[in-house]
Amino acid sequence: MLRAATSVAGKATGAALVGGSGYGAYLYQTNEGTSRMIKAYGNFAPVILSYRFLEAKEKLFPGSVTEKDWSYLDKTYAKPTIERLGELQGMYTKYGQIAAGMTNTLSDTWIQELRKLESDVPPRSIDVVHKTIEEELGVPVDAVFDWLDPKPLGSASIGQVHSARLRGGTEVAVKVQYPEAGQLFRDDMKTIRKFFEILAPENVISLSALEKQNALELDYRMEADNLKQVEQNMRLGGFLPHEVIIPLPIGDLSTKRLLVMEKIPGPKLNDGVRAYFSEWAKQNGTTLEELEKEAKLKIEKEGIPAKYTGPSPTQIERYKFLLRVREKLMNSGICAYNCTFGRLSQLGCKQKDYIKSNVPLNLPRLVDTLMRVHGYQIMKDGLFNADPHGGNFLLHPDGRIGMIDYGATKKLTKNERLTACLLWAALYRSDEDLLWELSILGGYKSKYGRKDVLMKLMRFAYDTWGKDLMGNKNVQQFIDELKSEDPWEEGADNLVMASFMSIRLRSLALGMNHPVKCSDWWGPIAEEILKEEGLPYESWNREQLEKYKVEPNIQKFKFG
DSSP, X not given: OXXXXXXXXXXHHXXXXXXXXXXXXXXXXXXXXXXHHHHHHXXXXXXXXXXXXXXXHHHHSTTOSOHHHHXXXXXXXHHHHHHXXXXXXXXXXXXXXHXXXXXXXXXXXXXXXXXXXXXXXXXXXXXXXXHHHXXXXXXXXXXXXXXXXXXXXXXXXXXXXXXXXXXXXXXXXXXXXXXXXXXXXXXXXXXXXXXXXXXXXGGHHXXXXXXXXXXXXXXXXXXXXXXXXXXXXXXXXXXXXXXXXXXXXXTTOOBTTEEEEEOOOSOBHHHHHHHHHHHHHHHTTOOHHHHHHHHHHHHHHHOSOOXXXXXXXXXXXXXHHHHHHHHHHHHHHHHXXXXXXXXXXXXXOOOOOOOOOOOOOOHHHHHHHHHHHHXXXXXXXXXEESOOOGGGEEEOTTSOEEEOOOSSEEEOOHHHHHHHHHHHHHHHHTOHHHHXXXXXXXXXXXXXXXXXXXXXXXXXXXXXXXXXXXXXXOHHHHHHHHHHHSOEEEEEOXXXXXXXXXXXXXXXXXXXXXXXXXXXXXXXXXXXXXXXXXXXXXXXXXXXXXXXXXXXXXXXXXXX
């Protein structure tokens, strides 16, 4: 259930309802950002008010609101509301993608609709795609491609991807940016920032970091460079080719609004996982919905599962090899039978079906791979995908993970990278003194300077959503409580995108019913990297912290 619509949305709705002045009408007509904001909140207002009404009713008359009442609102509003978000695109789609991972706050009805925003927003026509390609390359489409599928593989906040075949026969993926994507993001950011400065100042720091990152994401030439660098990093780190695949850009076909890259087969990771377990459930006399319900109840009862300790990638590759050998041997025998005795139908002999081995999907290992890869990227390479949602990964037929989108790629300085190492090592060790020192050196200030509130914020932002931290509160209730106890007034945005990556990965894992605590993976990786660089965790005193101090990009905000 969408039981706790955010306080931001509630306040913004109120502002929209009482602020219908002549100036507002003027802005609606002349300012695209304001027009889109008014359209958005005009659509969301009845949704928010309906849920707020049930909340108020339950508070006034406990027990008067039933599960059926919440479900009715979910079924009434989820689909049309998300369709509107998809039509608006820009930052509204981006926020919807973020919300898709809030499975501990939103109902399954909302989550299933929100996940469509990861790669299924309303696409542009094939004519628009052709026009963009020709504008970017300066030649007709058929001079470069033998074939380009008019139906996109996926469409998201700033562009869409199509299957294609180059002249010469190479299968590729073609990523084309929407013509107005850049302007929409700039207009949205300006308008949303103004609203948040008044209504939700705690979000300004995240907005500033997102604004910087989105400016880079709009240039596909930078993404092409990122793909090449990440592919090299993954090889050096030992993840590629056995665990992950990175699509490389093709020749000189990358421009500011066009990216042509290798095509990786396979469904989106979440879809592949759901399809596998749906088939497994069918074979075992149950349903995917029942399996997911059991998994959620187990998580609620037992908490976050233990870190994966199963077979290594090398061991799994050996197992796959043995399965393939066994399959070939058995199918050779079946082939010999079918070509001889199997043809003697008059004697009652029948053709035998060939065997196809099915390697069980190892969900803990998939999550383990994602966590290790991203920990290595941020703390060893200082180059990572800050937006790892479900639409940015593919499940290759051989079990590897295709990592396909490096537009939202963040680069860290050496000192920022070392600070990230210290951060997750300290979270792993529960070293509150070092976490406090890092935060204060990084420019954090709050009204009362309460260490306990800061520790909860740090754990939430970079590590966990576990019950041991949040109890039975959802995300908004938890943040509102901390804000009321000790409102924060200043903070640096240097590692905001690292926090964003952590949150997105936790959302992705939670969506696969395998929640994680980031420091379980990243703490040991961080300590190993610090040792390799001659700066072991135990050596970090005040003097060394000052020596490797990050130059903070401070954001200030005041709560009303």
